[in-house]
Amino acid sequence: MFQHSGTPPGITSAFDCAARNATWHFGRSLLPERASFATLFDALQLQACGLARPLAVDEYVPPTFSTPRGSIFVDAAVGSDDAAGSGDEPLQTLEAAAAAARGRRNATIVLRAGVHRVARTVRLSAEHVNLTIQNYEGERASLSGARGLAIPAAAWQPYRVGTGDWVVREGSSLVLGRAVAGKDSGPVKFLGLRGSAAACQASASRLDMGGFAYHDRAVTGFEQMCYGVERDAFTWVTEPQRGVTSGFVDRQNTWVADVSSLGLTEQIVGLRRNGRRSIRARYPNGDPELSGDWLTGAEQGMGGGDYVKGWVPLSARSQWVKPARRGDPFEAVATGADWPGVEWPQYAGPQDGEGDRGAFRIGIGGYCQHDLADPVAGPSGYWCSNRPSRGQCWDRKTNHGTGCTQTHMSPDGLVLPRARNYSARGVGAEVVAWRGGGRWFTQRWRATGFDRA
16 A cells, blocks of 8 residues: 555556556666666555565766866865865865866866765855866765764674574563464464464474564464564564563674773764664664664555564553643634635635645644643644644543544653663653654654653
8 A cells, every 4th residue: 555655546556557557667767777666666655556666776877977177176085175176186075176166167076986065055156157166087985964973893892792593582562563363464474273382383493583573372363373584574573461471582793992082072863874864772773764664554555554574563552641731722713804805715624724725723822831842833734723623522621632632732752661771861862753644743852861760
């Protein structure tokens, strides 16, 4: 099933898939150097059309341009901003090259291979008419505003290196709420009936699975069923269940380095290693760029179902602290009567304020005053209202919703027993969560305290 496909209404799935497939083949014809063009295949979501994804992932191939006579050369590795800027004596920075190109019509700056770091904004003006900035004849050159960190190999020390052995626990299920009796369910694969947990573990090991779960004869409906969890979708989040044995291969490989000598004075908001984004310490471990897969489930096209990579699944039944009753927000409502002479679309259905039709409604303060830190809009928004038009099912007297609460009501805390293992008790950690109904309900909080109780 497509996720946020953008397909117009009335288009059949057969036509939609045929158009996407034709687009993929056309893209391959335009850029034959991308071979299977797997990245375009993924962008078009062709797996939802039943097509097998290409195994080989295409990579960007730098283009090859001719080098005009009199070009200004930049080499970040061996250049010098005091040099002439020729091929034999290149400059070192793009900033120096832009200064050298000022006043020269149709100038060309040629970047040699490597990462060219830009410490400050390179300003171009009318004095840079028809300026061209290009790589040198097929070399891979890139610009980066990041600061390079030279960390010697000797500074790295092992923190937690896995044994590569299986870790097995009885009475815990890795697939509760995710497994389907006798069938595959997304990354949870049915491996067949097995006579013991050891036999199930051996099957998962042969298939290089990330984890396994075995159900003994006492688990009704799943008697002796063995499941494996694909390695790239594996998340070690279990729930107690009698009669189930689960396990995983300890592949952790975590190292730490002392960077105090680098003189870092600001928070590191992003880190890349060899051009690839590094992931902040997180639980469960996972790549956020690959965590948007869904389990098949109810209304998954509208954000139902469950994330399966790098998230605690819904089946784990996370416990949230109910929000305390806050004061009511200031309610601002504007209608067409407030804007005479202005075309004001009206909504014909029962939900006033649906989309861009009907009343404009906003709440300021209230629950948002406590937990919405928007640096631009402040504690305000449509969902900050106590009476938003769409499906309000919240009882103001009891401070309780009945299944379709839409008001901005964030929990006051999260019950997370593993926080006892954290050195700072989780203070300063960020909690990212989503609730079914669409990605627009993804929320993010920062932990400000830890209560052992």
